[in-house]
Every structure is written in structure tokens, then in C-alpha cells.
Amino acid sequence: MVPLVAVVDDDISVRESLESLIRSAGLGETVFASAEDFLNPNHPREPDCLVLDVRLPGMSGVELHRQLMARSYHVPVIFITAHGSDDRARSEAASDWTVAYLIKPFSEDELLDAVSAALKWRPNGYGTTVKPKKVL
Numbered sequence: 572m573v574p575l576v577a578v579v580d581d582d583i584s585v586r587e588s589l590e591s592l593i594r595s596a597g598l599g600e601t602v603f604a605s606a607e608d609f610l611n612p613n614h615p616r617e618p619d620c621l622v623l624d625v626r627l628p629g630m631s632g633v634e635l636h637r638q639l640m641a642r643s644y645h646v647p648v649i650f651i652t653a654h655g656s657d658d659r660a661r662s663e664a665a666s667d668w669t670v671a672y673l674i675k676p677f678s679e680d681e682l683l684d685a686v687s688a689a690l691k692w693r694p695n696g697y698g699t700t701v702k703p704k705k706v707l
Contacts, residue, residue, distance in 0.1 A: 574690050575599040577618035579609050579635065580651070581627050585675075589622060592679055593686070606630035610638075618646060620689040622682070625652035625664060633663045640666060647689035649682070651675060667694035 576598050578589045586602040593600040601618065603609040606627055623632035630638075636648055650664045655674035664672060670692050671685035 573597070573599045574619040575601060575616055576620045576622060576686055577601050577603065577609065578622045579603045579606060579627065579632060580622075580624040581605060582624070585624070585651075589682070592682065596683055596686070598686070606632065606635035609635065620670075620686055621646055621648045622686070623648055623650050625650050626654060636664065636666065636669075640668065647692035649673065649685045649689055651677070651682075668692070 576593045578586055578593070578600065580586050580589070580602075581604055583604070586604065590600050590602050599616075601614070606623075607629055621636075623635060625632045627635075632650060636650075639646065645668055647670045648664075648666075648668055649671045650669065651673045653675040670689040673681055673685060
């Protein structure tokens, strides 16, 4: 089965460009405009990797990540942000499941390298990625 990468970003141009890039790499993709949209339980399949914008209207990407971790939803995360000088957000985003923290604009290769690493990600203490059957 082709790995699925979910992108959560409120900027439609970012969503569309990442969707196209991920698809061109031969991966499955699904995009969401908000954390709340991602939390909607009507997804046919859980992603193998999340690309989360740090700052989103409503629930932030960092808060979404916290909620998923609290629910034992372990999925590798790549955070993206246009606010590279926000050290507080960077420290709040850090977890065993955070693979990368990319500053916009980032190159296609940077994102694809991070996705490749995320799809192989196994934090210390985890032999396999644990995903509940129905998460949200």
C-alpha cells in the first residue's frame, strides 16, 4: 500500500503545492485546511506521516499534535512554519514523534527528505509505530 501523507495548512496555495509535490513523489496525499478538519472522523485511512503548519486559525498544529499524542496516536510529524524566529513554538512542537521543523519557504527536496525520514521513523523505545484502529 502506498504511504499516505496528510497536510494540514490554512493557506490554500501551500496545500495545493504540497499536494502536488507529494503526489509527484509517488505517495498518497490528503489535505486539510484546519486541525478541526483533520479531526473529523470521516477519513477512509489514517496517514503514515503528518505535515502540520504550526500556526493555524482555531487549534494550532502544535495543539493538534498534543491532542493526538494524548490519544496515543503515534504518527511522525513534520512541522512547517513561516515564523522561524518563534523559539517557543519550536520547543512546544518537540516530541519523540517530531521528525522535522521546516521554515517556509523550504525547498521541495527538504520536504521530501523529511517525509522520507518520517516514513522510516521509529523513536527510541518504539519498535513499531502504534496506530489505534479508530483514532479520532
